[in-house]
Amino acid sequence: MRNREAARYARWSAIVAGLIALVVAGVYVHRAIRAAQDRHAAPPVVSATVQQQSNEFSFSRVEQGRTIFTVRASRTTQFKDRNRYLLEDVWITIYGRTGSRNDNIHTHECSYEPALGTVRCEGEVLIDVQGAEGASDKPIEKSIELKTSNLAFNRETGIASTPAPVEFRFPEGDGRGVGITYSTESSIVRIERAVEFNVGSSERTGGIPVRASGSSLEIRRNDRLVVMNGPVVVTRGDRELRASRISVSLDENYHAERVSAEGRPSIRSTGDKGEFSFAADKYDGLLDASGWVERVIADGNVEGSRQSAAGTEHFSTAHMELTMLPQHNLLREMTATGGVTAESQEGPDSRALKTESLRVNFAPGRRADQQRIDTVETLAPATIESKSGDETTDLRAKQFVAHFGPDGHLDKLLGHTDVEIRRQLGTQAPEVTSAAELSATLGAKNEWETLEVFGNVHFQQIDRQATAAHARFVRATSAITLDGSPVLSDSMSRTTAANVTFNQTTSEIRAAGGVISTYLGTARGEAVSFGSGPAHISADTLTGSTTSGHVSYSGHARLWQGESLLDADQIEVWRDERKMQATGHVVAVLPQTGSQLVSTSAKSSGPVLWEVRAPLLTYSDDQGKAHLGGGVIANSRQGSLESRTLDAFLSPAGEASAAAAKSPSGRQLSRVLAQGGVTVRQGDRRGTAEQAEYSAAEEKFVLFGGQPTLTDASGDTTTGRSLTFFVANDTILIGSQEGSRTLTKHRVEK
Numbered sequence: 001m002r003n004r005e006a007a008r009y010a011r012w013s014a015i016v017a018g019l020i021a022l023v024v025a026g027v028y029v030h031r032a033i034r035a036a037q038d039r040h041a042a043p044p045v046v047s048a049t050v051q052q053q054s055n056e057f058s059f060s061r062v063e064q065g066r067t068i069f070t071v072r073a074s075r076t077t078q079f080k081d082r083n084r085y086l087l088e089d090v091w092i093t094i095y096g097r098t099g100s101r102n103d104n105i106h107t108h109e110c111s112y113e114p115a116l117g118t119v120r121c122e123g124e125v126l127i128d129v130q131g132a133e134g135a136s137d138k139p140i141e142k143s144i145e146l147k148t149s150n151l152a153f154n155r156e157t158g159i160a161s162t163p164a165p166v167e168f169r170f171p172e173g174d175g176r177g178v179g180i181t182y183s184t185e186s187s188i189v190r191i192e193r194a195v196e197f198n199v200g201s202s203e204r205t206g207g208i209p210v211r212a213s214g215s216s217l218e219i220r221r222n223d224r225l226v227v228m229n230g231p232v233v234v235t236r237g238d239r240e241l242r243a244s245r246i247s248v249s250l251d252e253n254y255h256a257e258r259v260s261a262e263g264r265p266s267i268r269s270t271g272d273k274g275e276f277s278f279a280a281d282k283y284d285g286l287l288d289a290s291g292w293v294e295r296v297i298a299d300g301n302v303e304g305s306r307q308s309a310a311g312t313e314h315f316s317t318a319h320m321e322l323t324m325l326p327q328h329n330l331l332r333e334m335t336a337t338g339g340v341t342a343e344s345q346e347g348p349d350s351r352a353l354k355t356e357s358l359r360v361n362f363a364p365g366r367r368a369d370q371q372r373i374d375t376v377e378t379l380a381p382a383t384i385e386s387k388s389g390d391e392t393t394d395l396r397a398k399q400f401v402a403h404f405g406p407d408g409h410l411d412k413l414l415g416h417t418d419v420e421i422r423r424q425l426g427t428q429a430p431e432v433t434s435a436a437e438l439s440a441t442l443g444a445k446n447e448w449e450t451l452e453v454f455g456n457v458h459f460q461q462i463d464r465q466a467t468a469a470h471a472r473f474v475r476a477t478s479a480i481t482l483d484g485s486p487v488l489s490d491s492m493s494r495t496t497a498a499n500v501t502f503n504q505t506t507s508e509i510r511a512a513g514g515v516i517s518t519y520l521g522t523a524r525g526e527a528v529s530f531g532s533g534p535a536h537i538s539a540d541t542l543t544g545s546t547t548s549g550h551v552s553y554s555g556h557a558r559l560w561q562g563e564s565l566l567d568a569d570q571i572e573v574w575r576d577e578r579k580m581q582a583t584g585h586v587v588a589v590l591p592q593t594g595s596q597l598v599s600t601s602a603k604s605s606g607p608v609l610w611e612v613r614a615p616l617l618t619y620s621d622d623q624g625k626a627h628l629g630g631g632v633i634a635n636s637r638q639g640s641l642e643s644r645t646l647d648a649f650l651s652p653a654g655e656a657s658a659a660a661a662k663s664p665s666g667r668q669l670s671r672v673l674a675q676g677g678v679t680v681r682q683g684d685r686r687g688t689a690e691q692a693e694y695s696a697a698e699e700k701f702v703l704f705g706g707q708p709t710l711t712d713a714s715g716d717t718t719t720g721r722s723l724t725f726f727v728a729n730d731t732i733l734i735g736s737q738e739g740s741r742t743l744t745k746h747r748v749e750k
Contacts, residue, residue, distance in 0.1 A: 055074065056074060057085065059071055066095075068096065068158065068184055069093060069095060069158060070091075070093050071112075071153070073087035073089060075088040075089065076088075084111055084112065085111065086109065089108065090108075090109070090121065092105040092160070093105075094158075096187055104127070104128045105125060105127050106125070106128075107121040107124065107126065108123055108124070109122075116154075117154055118153070118154050118155070119152070119153040119154075120152045121150070122149065124148075124149050127145070127146040127148070127182070128145055128146075129144040129145075129189060144168055145168060145169045145170075146167070147168070148164050148180055149162065149165075150164040151164075157183075159181060159183045159185070160180075161180065161182070163178070163179045163192075164179070165178050166180045166191060168197070172200055173198045173210075175195065176194075177192070177194055177195040178191075187222045188218055188219065189218070189219040189221075190216060190218045190219075191216060191217040192216055194215075195215065195216060195217045195228065196211070196213045197211075197213075198210070198212075199211075199212070208236050208237045210235070211234070211235045211236075212233065214229055214230055214231070214233075215229050215230060215231065216228070224251070225247055225248065225249055226250070227246070227247040228245065228247070230244040230245050230263060232244070232245065232246050238271045239267060239268070239269040240268050240269070241266070241267050242268075243262060243263055243283075244262055244263020244264070244265075245261070246261050246262075251289070255289045255291070256291060257287055258286055258287070259284070259293075260283065260284050260285075261282065261283040262281075262282050264280070264281055267279070273308055274306055275308075276304070276305070277305050277306075279303050280299060280300055280303070280320070281299060282298075282299050283296065283298050283299075284296070285297075292326065292328070294323070294324055295323050295324065296322040297320070297321050297322075298319070298321075300319075301318070302316060302318065302319065302320050302336070304316070310346055311344060311345045311347065313343065313345075314342070314343045316339065318337065319338050320334065320336045321335050321336075330362070330371050332362055335360075336359075337357045338356065340355045341353070348387075348388075348389065349387060349389075351385065352383075352385045352386075353383070353384050353385075355379075355380050355383070356379075357378065358378050358382075359377050359378075359379055360373060360375070361373075362374055372408045374403075375401060375404065377400065377402070378397075378399050379399070381397070381399075382399070382400050383396050390425060390426040391424070391425050392423070393421065393422070393424075394420075394421070395415065395420070396419070397417060397420070398416060398417035398418050399415070399416040400414065400416075401413070401414040401416070409444065411442060412440065412441055413442065413448070414439050414440075415438030416437060417436065417437075418434075419436065419453060420432065420434045421434075421451075421453070429461050429462045431460075431461045432460050432461070433457065433471070434456075434458045435453035435458070436453075436454060436455030436456055438451070438452070439451070440452070447475070448475055449474070449475050450472065451473040452470065452472045453470070454469070454470050457469065457470060457484075463491040464489075464490045465488070465489050466482060466486065466488045466500070467486065468484050468487070469483065469485060470482070478504040478506075480502045480503075481501045481502075482499060482500040482501075482502070483500075486511075488500060488509075493518060494518045495518075496515070497512060497542065498512060499513060502546070507546045508543070509545065509551070512542075514540075515538060515539045515540065515541060517536070517537045517542065517553070518534050518535070518536050519534060519535040519575075528559070528561065528575075529561075529667050530559060530564050530566065530626075530667055531560075531561030531562035531563060531590075532561065532564070532667070532668075535561040536560050536561065537557065537558065538557070538558050539553035539558070539570075539571065540554060540555025541553070541554050542554075548574075549577075550573070550574050550575070552571070552573075553570065553571045553572070555569070556569075557569065557570055559571055559582075562591070564667065565587075565588070566586070566587070567588075568582035578620070579620045579622075580618070581618045582617040582619075585613075585615070586614045586615060586616060586617045587611065587612070588610075588612040588614075589612075590612065590626075590650065591607045591608070591609055591610075591668050592610060592670075593697060608636055608637060609636060610636040610672070611635045611636065612633070612635075612646065613633045613634075614628035614629060614631060614632040614633070615630035616630050624649055624651055627647050628645065628646045628648070630644075632645060632646040634674070638727050639680060639683070639694070639701065639727065641680055641694070642679040643674035643676050643677060645675050646672060646673070646675070647673040648672050649669070649673070650669055650670065651668065651671075668696075669696055670697065671693065671696065672694040673691070674691065674693075674694075675705075676690065676691075678703070680692050680701050682701060685711065685712050686711045687703045687709065687710040688708070689703035689704055689708040689709070691706075692704075698726070699726060699728050700727065701724070701725055701726075701727075702722060703724075707719060708720060709723075710725065718734060720734035722735035
């Protein structure tokens with residue numbers, strides 16, 4: 001599994017933080033309004049009760065005892081030929097219906113026509129948009145200063161307007177537009193078109209200036225709302241925000257509390273690290289009273305993508321929220337909910353995270369103005385899919401938690417509850433591992449180095465299965481270690497041990513501590529057919545290959561199958577070749593097939609068992625033959641054999657006789673061939689020869705090769721080319737040198 005995707009998915013949260021600096025540009029407009037509440041009026045405020053004095057001129061609009069606005073001039077010239085006045089040093093002060101404003105319009109000269117109720121100022125006009133003077137003696141900071149010309153003010157409607165270009169300044173920057181309308185009735189200041197403004201670099205903008213443009217700008221004082229209509233374009237460095245509308249909502253103290261971007265706003269960035277884009281149906285930024293962003297919300301079809309030389313990345317969700325640190329333009333937490341998908345593609349390699357809810361927590365970075373990702377956790381069941389070359393890996397869990405180090409590197413990935421790992425190489429059958437918990441450590445390239453699963457671990461590939469309490473995967477060695485009562489099984493065998501190690505590349509396997517394997521018969525036959533029923537092998541350790549089917553049991557190795565038993569220092573099994581080898585202090589116990597004769601052996605209870613001892617035993621199931629070498633001793637109640645080598649022939653139980661057919665199916669000893677310095681003992685008889693053969697069905701020994709000799713209890717000896725004697729009676733067949741046969745009878749003492 002390659003988990004670089006975990007860091008990339010979380011990085012979306014840091015990228016979206018750029019949204020904050022862009023949308024906050026709208027805040028500066030509202031701050032201009034708020035700051036005006038603390039400014040002393042540039043000119044002295046004219047009381048509504050002041051009457052026209054000498055050269056001065058003034059008139060006011062009063063409703064319900066409250067002055068809405070006042071127009072005054074320092075000098076007035078009345079023209080006799082028409083009802084028109086020339087006003088000089090003109091001030092229009094607007095208080096509003098609640099008296100909460102103290103906005104001033106000032107120009108050098110205007111004309112006034114009483115019949116029309118219009119004051120027209122053709123020269124330069126200055127407009128200060130500011131708040132009412134506070135009760136304290138603290139000077140009131142200017143809010144917005146606008147400069148325009150050709151302004152008309154209507155006494156009846158209380159509307160000031162001009163189609164001329166307008167320039168404006170506010171504490172954080174400046175701007176321009178064309179046309180302005182100011183309504184004392186609705187308390188709306190509107191710049192009609194071609195609005196542009198610049199915000200100087202500051203801590204809130206990350207030290208980078210911000211530029212914005214739109215079709216119009218409105219300051220709705222009664223609604224406590226500042227709106228820039230689109231298409232709106234906001235740029236900060238190499239990042240650009242586009243929206244149909246950006247609005248700033250103000251609280252009762254005219255502090256910005258919410259910045260909204262609507263109409264499918266999108267962010268785009270082009271730089272050395274590639275192209276980036278991010279879009280949603282709507283963005284919202286929530287601010288504190290001092291103007292710092294507390295939270296950013298992206299809602300509805302949230303999508304982000306990045307394209308670089310390394311590859312492409314894509315992120316999507318229904319809803320995303322970013323929580324900021326107080327008084328800092330830094331992220332504290334990011335959450336995404338609703339169809340969360342994060343995908344990356346690097347050449348043929350790809351990765352994807354899918355969940356319904358995701359949370360990213362941030363921690364301080366190496367510098368005070370930096371942050372790093374601390375943890376990323378899914379808040380709902382999740383899937384991590386990765387593809388590298390011909391390898392595909394899928395991780396599933398009810399929750400994933402990724403931990404990052406101080407350098408921003410993904411250190412550990414945890415999976416909680418119902419963990420499943422599905423891995424497939426090319427066209428091979430998939431490997432599926434399930435467990436309760438998962439813990440993975442990652443290296444410098446964001447590829448997992450170790451992977452551990454805990455609790456009811458279960459592995460399966462076709463008919464191969466493994467269970468344990470704990471499993472550990474090591475990428476560098478391709479090793480899997482199982483401990484906690486591990487059990488490995490397939491269609492033909494089942495193995496238990498204290499711990500098991502398996503190499504996925506070489507298919508080598510090693511088990512240690514109380515190893516017990518059981519080999520079962522299948523439609524393809526039995527891997528081990530040394531007796532009847534399932535074959536069991538125990539040992540201290542097991543080594544081998546699951547691909548070749550060759551395994552070795554070492555240390556107190558023992559095989560038992562029905563009544564057959566095999567002890568040795570080491571037992572090796574070639575499952576596919578259906579052969580076996582035992583070495584070191586070999587002891588084999590083999591049941592004999594039933595006899596066709598009625599003999600004294602039939603009177604004894606239980607089957608006839610042969611115990612064979614030798615340094616080496618090799619068994620081939622195809623031939624049904626066990627070959628023992630290195631000096632062999634074989635004993636049973638039928639007699640004993642000593643020789644350099646011995647071949648024990650095992651036949652299916654039903655083949656020897658009708659009596660044997662009643663026995664359980666499986667292999668039983670039917671014939672023995674001893675070679676090299678053979679000594680046979682049967683009762684009081686002792687025979688020697690180079691070779692000897694024992695037939696279980698006829699219960700007879702045949703000595704041949706060399707100079708076969710048989711000695712009885714009385715010391716009499718018999719020799720011949722071959723000697724045949726029976727366990728059930730005292731008959732001896734002697735083969736002569738000429739090939740004829742002589743029958744002699746002796747009393748055989750038992």
